[in-house]
Amino acid sequence: MSESAAATIYVTAISLRRFGDRLVTESARGDVYLRLAPEAGR
Amino acid sequence: MRLPSLQIALEGARSAVARFPLVIASALLAALAAILGIDSDDGRMWARWFVSASLGLPLFFALALFAERRTRRVAVGAWARLLGILGLGVFFFAWPRWSDPIALTRYFQLSIGFHLLAAFLPYAGLDEDNGFWQYNRALFLRFLTAGIYSAVLFVGLAIALAALDNLLGVSVEEESYFRLFALIGLVFNTWFFTAGVPKDLGALQRVTDYPRGLRVFAQFVLVPLVVVYLTIVTAYIVRILVTRVWPSGWIGYLVSALAALGILALLLVHPERERSDQRWIEVYARWFYVGLFPSIVMLLLAIWKRIDQYGVTEHRYLLTVLALWLAGIAFFYSLTRSRNIRIIPTTLALLAFLTFAGPWSAYAVSRASQRERLEGLLARAGVLVDGTARATTAAVPAEDREQMTAVLRYLVEKHGTGSIDPWFEGRLAEIDTIGGTGTSERGEARERAHLIMRHLGMEPVGPDGARIGEFVTYQAQPQKELRPIRGFGFALTFADLQTDRFTAGADTIDLRMDESQNLLRISRNGVQLLEVSFADLLERAAAARILAYPASRPTPCASRR
Numbered sequence: 001m002s003e004s005a006a007a008t009i010y011v012t013a014i015s016l017r018r019f020g021d022r023l024v025t026e027s028a029r030g031d032v033y034l035r036l037a038p039e040a041g042r
Numbered sequence: 043m044r045l046p047s048l049q050i051a052l053e054g055a056r057s058a059v060a061r062f063p064l065v066i067a068s069a070l071l072a073a074l075a076a077i078l079g080i081d082s083d084d085g086r087m088w089a090r091w092f093v094s095a096s097l098g099l100p101l102f103f104a105l106a107l108f109a110e111r112r113t114r115r116v117a118v119g120a121w122a123r124l125l126g127i128l129g130l131g132v133f134f135f136a137w138p139r140w141s142d143p144i145a146l147t148r149y150f151q152l153s154i155g156f157h158l159l160a161a162f163l164p165y166a167g168l169d170e171d172n173g174f175w176q177y178n179r180a181l182f183l184r185f186l187t188a189g190i191y192s193a194v195l196f197v198g199l200a201i202a203l204a205a206l207d208n209l210l211g212v213s214v215e216e217e218s219y220f221r222l223f224a225l226i227g228l229v230f231n232t233w234f235f236t237a238g239v240p241k242d243l244g245a246l247q248r249v250t251d252y253p254r255g256l257r258v259f260a261q262f263v264l265v266p267l268v269v270v271y272l273t274i275v276t277a278y279i280v281r282i283l284v285t286r287v288w289p290s291g292w293i294g295y296l297v298s299a300l301a302a303l304g305i306l307a308l309l310l311v312h313p314e315r316e317r318s319d320q321r322w323i324e325v326y327a328r329w330f331y332v333g334l335f336p337s338i339v340m341l342l343l344a345i346w347k348r349i350d351q352y353g354v355t356e357h358r359y360l361l362t363v364l365a366l367w368l369a370g371i372a373f374f375y376s377l378t379r380s381r382n383i384r385i386i387p388t389t390l391a392l393l394a395f396l397t398f399a400g401p402w403s404a405y406a407v408s409r410a411s412q413r414e415r416l417e418g419l420l421a422r423a424g425v426l427v428d429g430t431a432r433a434t435t436a437a438v439p440a441e442d443r444e445q446m447t448a449v450l451r452y453l454v455e456k457h458g459t460g461s462i463d464p465w466f467e468g469r470l471a472e473i474d475t476i477g478g479t480g481t482s483e484r485g486e487a488r489e490r491a492h493l494i495m496r497h498l499g500m501e502p503v504g505p506d507g508a509r510i511g512e513f514v515t516y517q518a519q520p521q522k523e524l525r526p527i528r529g530f531g532f533a534l535t536f537a538d539l540q541t542d543r544f545t546a547g548a549d550t551i552d553l554r555m556d557e558s559q560n561l562l563r564i565s566r567n568g569v570q571l572l573e574v575s576f577a578d579l580l581e582r583a584a585a586a587r588i589l590a591y592p593a594s595r596p597t598p599c600a601s602r603r
Contacts, residue, residue, distance in 0.1 A: 005571035007564055010525065013517040016580050023580045025560050027538045033530040034551070036566060 006035045054237035062106050062236045064123055068098030069232035076224035081217045093149050094134040099232060100156035101126050107164040111243055141456050141481035144405060147356055148398065155394030158387040164243055165384065173247035174384055175312050177240065179256070184238040192231040196223055256310045257320075264307035265326060271300040275337045282340070289344040294361050297337045301368050304330045305386060312383055331376040338372065341365045352445075354411035355452065359404040363393055409457045416449040416462065425498050431465040433499035443495065444503035450491035454482055459494070473497045516583035 011030040016023050059066050072095035079088025105126050109119030133152070137145055161181070165174040200219055207214040240246055275296060282289055308327055314320045315327070342365050349358055367390065374380065397404045420426035423438040423446075453459050458481045463470045471478035476490050495502040527533060532546045536553065544551045546566075554563040560580055564572040 005564070005566070006530075007572050007574060008530070009562070009574055011518070011576075011579060013515065014576070014579060014583060015515045016583060023560065023577075024557055025555070025576055025580065028576070029537055031525070031533060031535050032553070032564075033525075033527055034532040034534075034546070034564070035530045036532070036546070036549075036571070 005037060008033045055233055058233055058237040061110075061239075062103060064102035064126070065099055065106065065236055066229075066233060068095045068102060069228045071095035072099070073224045073228040076228065077221045080220050080224075090134060090137045093137065093145075094130050096228070097133065097149070097152055097156060098126070098130055100153065100160045101130065103236070104156065104160040104163045107160070107239070107243065108166070111164045111168070112166075141458070142483065144356070144456050147360075147404075151360075151394050151398055151404075155391050155398070158391035158394065161387040162384055162391070166388075170244075170247040171382070171384070172249070172313065173243065175309075176246040176249045177243055178309075179253075180238075180240050180246070183253075184235055187238070188231050188235040191234055192226050195230060196226045199226070252313050257314055260307040260310040261322075264303050264310070268300060268304045268307060268330065271296060271303070272333050272337075275300060275340075276333075279336050279340055288347055289340050291344060291348065293337075293341055293344055297341045297368075298364065300337065301334060304334070305371075309383055309386070312381070315381060328376060328379070331372040334368065334372045338365055338369045342369070349411075353415040353449075354408045356404045356408045356456070359408055360397065363397055363404075367393055405457075409453070409461060412449050412452055413461050416446060416453070419446050419449070420465075420498075423500070425500070426465060429465060430467065431498060433497065435499060438500050440503050440507055443500050444505070444507060446500070447491050447495055447502040447504065450494055451487050454490045455484060455487035457481065459490075470494075516579075 009030055009032050011028055013030070014028040015026040017026050072092050075088045075091035075095060079085055079092060082088055102123065105122045106119075109122050113119060140148060161178055162174070164177065168174075199222055203214050203218060203222065206212040275293075278289070278293070308323075308330065311320070311323050315323045342362070345358055345362050345365065349362070371386065371389070374385070396402075400406065417426060419442055420431060423434060423442060424436060425431055425434050425438075450459075453462065454477065459470055459474065459479045463479055466473060474490050474493055476482070476486060476493060481487075482490055492502040532551070534544055534551075536542065541552070541554045544553070549566050550568075552563075552565045552568070554565070555561075556563060560576040562574040562576070563570055564574070
């Protein structure tokens with residue numbers, strides 16, 4: 001399973017909101033690169 | 043060839059300058075400021091010139107006619123003008139010290155006061171009731187005529203400019219239309235208006251003609267409107283009494299409109315009150331004021347309720363003064379059946395000036411009231427002890443925090459926070475790193491209010507209990523370097539981290555954002571394959587608390603499973 005899939009995300013912009021101690025993503029922009037093993041998720 | 047009409051026009055223009063030199067000068071200055079100010083980097087500076095000069099229009103007009111009527115000594119008129127110039131100078135120099143909303147309110151307040159001054163000052167202390175009415179009638183009709191002339195001239199010339207642009211290829215900037223508007227609306231309009239002011243105000247006392255159109259307008263347009271408004275307001279009062287729900291703040295507008303129309307109708311038909319075939323006027327005059335009472339009481343109750351809950355603001359203060367003034371006027375006219383109409387502009391102008399400055403002014407009272415409210419709220423929360431604010435660790439009810447946030451926002455936006463600086467031992471500017479103790483426009487005022495709340499150990503609360511978060515955007519500079527994709531099969535760009543579905547060959551790829559855990563979940567054909575966490579990235583972004591991150595590389599956020 002460990003080699004079944006991999007991803008790299010390049011985030012170029014991310015907006016977040018802080019509620020007290022908590023951080024929440026509001027939006028993000030970027031690119032996702034996926035490597036999927038043929039059998040993964042089938 | 044002789045052009046008599048043109049000569050008359052030129053002569054009128056010349057004599058207007060001779061009679062109202064400072065009014066025309068104010069108009070020229072205001073127009074110049076508007077023309078130079080549009081599309082200028084120094085917009086604020088020109089706006090300051092514009093407001094100061096445009097206040098000169100009604101002020102110098104009133105002073106010129108006052109001097110003309112009341113004194114034969116040139117020196118007195120000159121002193122009055124000098125005083126006017128000094129007053130406007132004070133306004134000009136005080137202007138930058140006011141926040142935008144306060145400055146605008148002050149401008150309108152003075153403008154209304156000066157216009158009312160022009161209505162009664164030339165007749166102040168003179169026993170010329172008919173002359174007073176005829177004078178205001180002449181101004182009113184001249185004002186309307188000038189408006190029509192200016193509008194036609196503007197539209198005509200604007201079409202000519204558009205024709206030059208479209209037909210003859212002369213390039214005309216968009217700002218040219220605004221400049222034309224300023225020139226006609228301020229210079230031509232003022233010039234035309236002043237040229238039509240009756241030459242001999244003393245002779246107006248003997249003028250007896252009354253334009254029938256005015257009475258018809260009042261009788262068949264204004265009075266029916268007043269009746270309609272009065273019916274709505276009365277129905278609303280009945281509804282309130284039945285449902286026992288407090289009146290909406292909106293009632294202020296309706297009652298003000300009702301009072302304004304009703305009083306205008308009475309002013310317009312004033313000379314006809316004596317006539318035996320116009321008995322309806324006397325009946326109307328009495329019942330209008332009597333009918334106004336319940337509305338005024340309701341208005342005062344509505345304002346009182348707001349003030350009791352949320353303290354005094356400029357808007358509430360001025361509305362209260364207006365409502366009390368209306369009550370006084372209604373009392374006076376329904377009790378005395380007086381026909382003295384000069385009381386209306388005189389008292390209203392006095393109120394406009396009285397509430398402008400001093401510790402009793404709308405601004406000083408509102409600021410003190412809000413500061414006091416904040417003081418009470420902070421003391422109750424245990425934040426303010428012996429005049430010093432300390433961060434609290436105790437839980438403060440959300441309603442209290444909502445009110446504190448609102449007061450802080452008000453203070454920052456309208457007056458600056460100088461009045462609460464002593465609670466912070468004069469170090470508020472070190473805490474409020476965004477704006478010190480000065481004023482800020484709305485958006486920034488909100489941020490600063492939140493900053494102060496958090497400094498005091500309390501989470502701010504927005505209007506209606508909305509949760510407030512600190513919003514941070516983190517950006518990486520786009521890189522010119524191409525990204526290596528060796529070993530990867532698919533690439534996709536996402537614009538927002540929302541749940542989204544893509545196809546990759548024969549497969550379906552789902553991106554699902556879990557906001558509660560700041561995780562991006564990737565699945566293929568419904569089977570989850572990966573989780574990418576943003577937690578680390580968010581912590582770094584929040585720690586940096588910067589808007590534009592200087593890093594040249596986008597941040598990789600890798601996951602493997």
